[in-house]
Amino acid sequence: MLTFGVGVRQRVFALLARGWSQKQTASVTGVSARAIGRWRAEVGGVEFEPCQVQRYLSRDERYEIARLHDSGLGVREIGRRLCRSASTISRELRRPARPAAAPGRPSGRTPGYQPEACHQAAVRARNRARASKLARDARLRVWVQTRLDLGLSPEQISGRLRVEFGDDEQMRISHEAIYRAIYVLPRGELRRELRAHLRSGRSQRRTRQTRTPRNRPGQIVGAVSIHERPEEVEGRLVPGHHEGDLVCGPAGTTAAIGTLVERTSGFLTAFLLPERHTAEATLAGLSEAVNRTGWPMASLTWDRGSEMARHAEFSAATGIQVYFADPHAPWQRGSNESxxxxxxxxxxxxxxxxxxxxxxxxxxxxxxxxxxxxxxGFLTPTEVLAAILKDQTGVATTP
Structure with a gap:
């Protein structure tokens, strides 16, 4: 069977990360598209630790350890010459003394440190199947599964563990470990069970791709540009500044959902436009929703949609200034878009x-x-807004 070195594998994943197809990558690297597909499945679609070979002692390093050890050098000096810690060298030299059934123990009976036998034993131990932390810890697994059921991302789950279990070191897991438990083979029922509630629902991880912008700018009469917005809005330090937009249905339908997001806390207020998302309907829905934002609205930033054609009437009735983002620049309303x-x-x-x-x-x-x-810091928008209200009034409250 033809085998490929680590360098070839790293080049394959580097090309895939740049957007190359499996077929294009195969033609350049000499690895079949079928093998590339199998490699991607093994790591869940995205290579983890592409320089992982540097994490472990190589065959050459083990031979050098044996040579230096036989010459009488101590573990600290060997570690200094190999740029490895003394504990790593000491642990490696003690490998033949491990119990007979322990993973990583060389199978030969030759006394002393034998670099080739130790290297083969280390490779076998590294490739053995291991249960993930979620599979071993039922309490942690249930907690993670419950939060995935609620739609939290692995990063949010990992961060929230430190908030809710600050003194319990057992209740810790990185977001990468959660992703690997879901995607990386083999995981069996754990993988399928967790992926069922992952927000993306994908069978493999993907690298982030850029979006292609549309071309036609919208026209709003009397629109005040986002560039005229006060500096205090940009800093998110002063609460009350909101971003808004409509969430629409498929082509041919006219109902929509209006969303308002407070920039400091991320607190969401939403309203239905059950029939049409005309300028008149948006004005009515928005005028009602400003009384439910949890914090008095100081300004509103919207996109260039025609539903805000009557923004001047809204400002005159409420005293709230409306600013408009540049055409097709959703990042200017990042909180709302997210x-x-x-x-x-x-x-x-x-x-x-x-x-x-x-x-x-x-x-x-x-x-x-x-x-x-x-x-x-993995607090919720409700908690953040409640803290703001408490600071302002001196009384704890819930929006």
């Missing part, structure tokens, strides 16, 4: 918004407002 993406977990694309009830919408809003966020 939250709309989360809302799509409960109202997926392709569903007619007219079938969504207000009870269902507000339940989704409550779940999102109680989902931990990385930028808040």
């Amino acid at each position: 939250t709309n993406g989360l809302l799509r977990e409960y109202v997926p694309k392709g569903r007619d918004i007219a079938t969504v009830t207000d009870t269902e919408l507000q339940h989704a809003v409550e779940l999102l407002n109680n989902r931990p966020r990385k930028r808040h």
Whole structure:
């Protein structure tokens, strides 16, 4: 069977990360597309630790350890010459003394340190199947599974563990370990069970791709540009500044959901437009929703959609200044765009918004407002907004 070195494997995954197809990568590297597909399945689609070979002692290093040890050098000096810790050298030299059934013990009976036998034993031990931490720890597994059921991402779950179990070191797992438990073969029932509730639902991980912008800018009469927005809005230190947009259904439908996200806390307020998302309907829905934002609205930043054509009337009635982002620049309303993406977990694309009830919408809003966020140290928007209200009033409250 033809085998490939680590360098070839690393080049394959480097090309795949740059967007090359398996067929293109195969033609350049000499590895068959079938083998590349198998490699991707083994690591869940994304190579983990592409320089992993440097993590372990190589065959050459083991021969050098044997030579230096036979010449009478101590573990500290050997470690200094190989740029390895003394404990690594000491542990390696003690490998033949491990119990007979212990993983990594060389099978030969020759006394002393035999570099080739030790290297083969280390490779066999490294390749043996291991149960993941989630498979070993039932309490942690149940906690992670419950949060995945609620739609939390692995990174949010990992961060929230430190918030809720600050003194319990056993309740710790990295987001990468959760992803690997889901995607990397072999994981059996654990992999299928966890992936069923992962937000993306993908069978393999993907590298991030850029989006292709659309071309036609919208026209809003009397629009005040986002570039005229006060500097205090950019810093997110002053609460009350919101970002808004509509979440629409498939082509041919007219119902929509209006979303308002408070920039400091990420707190979401949503309202239904069950029939049409015209400028008149948006004005009515928005005027009602500003009383439910949890914090008085100081400004609103919207995109260039025609539904905000009557923004001047809204500002005159409420005293709230409306700013408009540049055409096709969703990153200028990043909080709102991100939250709309989360809302799509409960109202997926392709569903007619007219079938969504207000009870269902507000339940989704409550779940999102109680989902931990990385930028808040994995506190929830509800917790952050409650802390702001407490600081302002001196009384703890819940939005």
